[in-house]
Amino acid sequence: MENSELDDTIVAIATPPGYGAIAVIRLDGKCAFNTLRKIAPDLKDIVPRQAQLLSLVDRETLLDQALVTCFKGPQSYTGNDLVEIGCHGSPYVVDRLIDLCLTFGARLAHPGEFTKRAFLNGKMNLTQAEAVAEIVFANHQAAHQSSINLLKGVTGQAFQQIREQLINLISILELELDFSDQENEPQKPQKTKQSVKSILNEINTLISTYSYGKIVREGAHVPIVGPPNSGKSSLLNALIMEDRAIVTPFPGTTRDLIEGSYHKEGYLFRLFDTAGLRTTSNPVEKIGIERAYQMVQKADMVLYVLDLSEPIRDGIIESFAYKHPTLIVLNKADIAKSKNIEAYLQLAGNLPKVVISAKRNQGLDELSKFMVQQIKLRAPASQHQVLTLKRHCDALRRAAKHLRAANRQLTLNQPAEIIITELRWALEHIDQILGKTYNEEILHNIFDHFCIGK
Ligand SMILES: Nc1nc2c(ncn2[C@@H]2O[C@H](COP(=O)(O)OP(=O)(O)O)[C@@H](O)[C@H]2O)c(=O)[nH]1
Ligand SMILES: [Mg+2]
Numbered sequence: 534m535e536n537s538e539l540d541d542t543i544v545a546i547a548t549p550p551g552y553g554a555i556a557v558i559r560l561d562g563k564c565a566f567n568t569l570r571k572i573a574p575d576l577k578d579i580v581p582r583q584a585q586l587l588s589l590v591d592r593e594t595l596l597d598q599a600l601v602t603c604f605k606g607p608q609s610y611t612g613n614d615l616v617e618i619g620c621h622g623s624p625y626v627v628d629r630l631i632d633l634c635l636t637f638g639a640r641l642a643h644p645g646e647f648t649k650r651a652f653l654n655g656k657m658n659l660t661q662a663e664a665v666a667e668i669v670f671a672n673h674q675a676a677h678q679s680s681i682n683l684l685k686g687v688t689g690q691a692f693q694q695i696r697e698q699l700i701n702l703i704s705i706l707e708l709e710l711d712f713s714d715q716e717n718e719p720q721k722p723q724k725t726k727q728s729v730k731s732i733l734n735e736i737n738t739l740i741s742t743y744s745y746g747k748i749v750r751e752g753a754h755v756p757i758v759g760p761p762n763s764g765k766s767s768l769l770n771a772l773i774m775e776d777r778a779i780v781t782p783f784p785g786t787t788r789d790l791i792e793g794s795y796h797k798e799g800y801l802f803r804l805f806d807t808a809g810l811r812t813t814s815n816p817v818e819k820i821g822i823e824r825a826y827q828m829v830q831k832a833d834m835v836l837y838v839l840d841l842s843e844p845i846r847d848g849i850i851e852s853f854a855y856k857h858p859t860l861i862v863l864n865k866a867d868i869a870k871s872k873n874i875e876a877y878l879q880l881a882g883n884l885p886k887v888v889i890s891a892k893r894n895q896g897l898d899e900l901s902k903f904m905v906q907q908i909k910l911r912a913p914a915s916q917h918q919v920l921t922l923k924r925h926c927d928a929l930r931r932a933a934k935h936l937r938a939a940n941r942q943l944t945l946n947q948p949a950e951i952i953i954t955e956l957r958w959a960l961e962h963i964d965q966i967l968g969k970t971y972n973e974e975i976l977h978n979i980f981d982h983f984c985i986g987k
């Protein structure tokens with residue numbers, strides 16, 4: 534957005550399109566109140582933050598009666614003069630009202646433009662602006678909680694602390710440079726190194742929370758794999774309590790990845806039913822099996838389903854199970870001989886395992902609890918400071934790269950200017966997280982993912 538665009542008066546519907554009890558239209562900018570006056574001739578005084586019932590007219594004809602709230606800048610969401618019109622949720626009324634605003638000089642708002650204005654007007658920092666979108670999109674408890682932490686600025690505090698430490702260190706080094714000709718005792722390189730290391734540690738600790746944060750935000754990716762006919766599709770259906778995947782007694786039924794999700798203890802699990810693992814000459818099935826292996830590569834946890842009623846054969850648990858977090862799910866307990874169950878339990882060895890019957894819904898609760906426990910094990914000590922956004926993690930990684938470089942330069946006894954340059958780069962990346970410095974590309978990437986009217 535060009536800066537001149539900040540002066541425009543913008544309009545958009547803030548509620549989902551379609552029929553509804555009410556719809557909210559937002560009008561923001563210098564001419565917001567004037568535009569309102571043209572469609573609401575009854576309006577006398579602007580009483581900030583007080584809803585008024587007004588007649589809205591399309592030229593002379595009454596279009597609707599609406600509850601209108603005016604916010605006088607800077608005490609508004611955006612920091613500008615802002616109007617929220619709560620009209621009846623009729624697509625016709627909404628379209629007409631927006632058209633009228635356009636006729637009177639407003640323009641359509643871009644996605645996220647109201648929140649972008651709030652950020653540019655200093656009403657919130659960039660991580661808080663991101664939190665607004667996160668709250669809207671959070672569809673389970675864990676994601677919601679992390680977005681609230683972001684909004685309250687709890688997560689931002691961690692970045693703020695790192696920023697302060699960096700500024701501190703840079704100013705000490707700069708001061709020494711300024712007074713290097715005087716008889717000041719310069720800070721020992723060893724001490725500078727310690728400070729760099731301690732900041733780097735904090736950054737690395739934060740980065741390490743991202744694998745958990747990603748699960749919190751997007752849900753855990755859990756492929757269901759195993760030999761054909763072991764009951765993978767049955768397990769998917771049983772866990773999501775829906776008849777999603779086709780279940781047949783014929784091996785090789787499932788080929789495409791079939792996704793189904795469910796919530797447990799506030800976490801979202803995204804299950805992927807996959808083609809049974811076997812050697813096959815069928816080209817379609819081959820592709821399906823290839824996809825199953827690909828899913829394993831990016832999985833947060835793998836459910837490896839085995840059929841307890843089948844004899845154990847060599848290589849029935851493939852080697853990837855030992856490289857990725859895998860839970861062995863021993864299925865068909867309802868028709869298995871206890872001798873077989875014992876043998877399978879032994880086969881699974883040190884891998885975590887549960888015995889279930891997908892068909893009879895037995896052991897599923899235990900399985901789910903186990904899955905939750907596996908996720909919880911990855912939670913960092915402080916649940917408040919968890920990275921959930923890739924943008925933050927990427928910026929921290931870049932900052933860490935410069936701190937490592939600073940560390941190397943210190944070891945090589947390089948002059949302070951070089952160390953300061955690296956530290957300044959690290960600071961720049963932290964500042965970009967908080968939006969203390971930004972460019973159009975950063976803003977575009979963030980706000981383009983917002984909905985219109987937000
Ligand atoms: N007795 C019994 N049969 C099961 C169980 N789970 C699945 N089956 C049966 O095993 C066959 C294969 O199941 P399916 O879910 O399609 O296996 P997939 O090929 O691994 O997806 C079907 O006939 C299912 O009804 C179970 O827990 N007990
Ligand atoms: Mg199947």
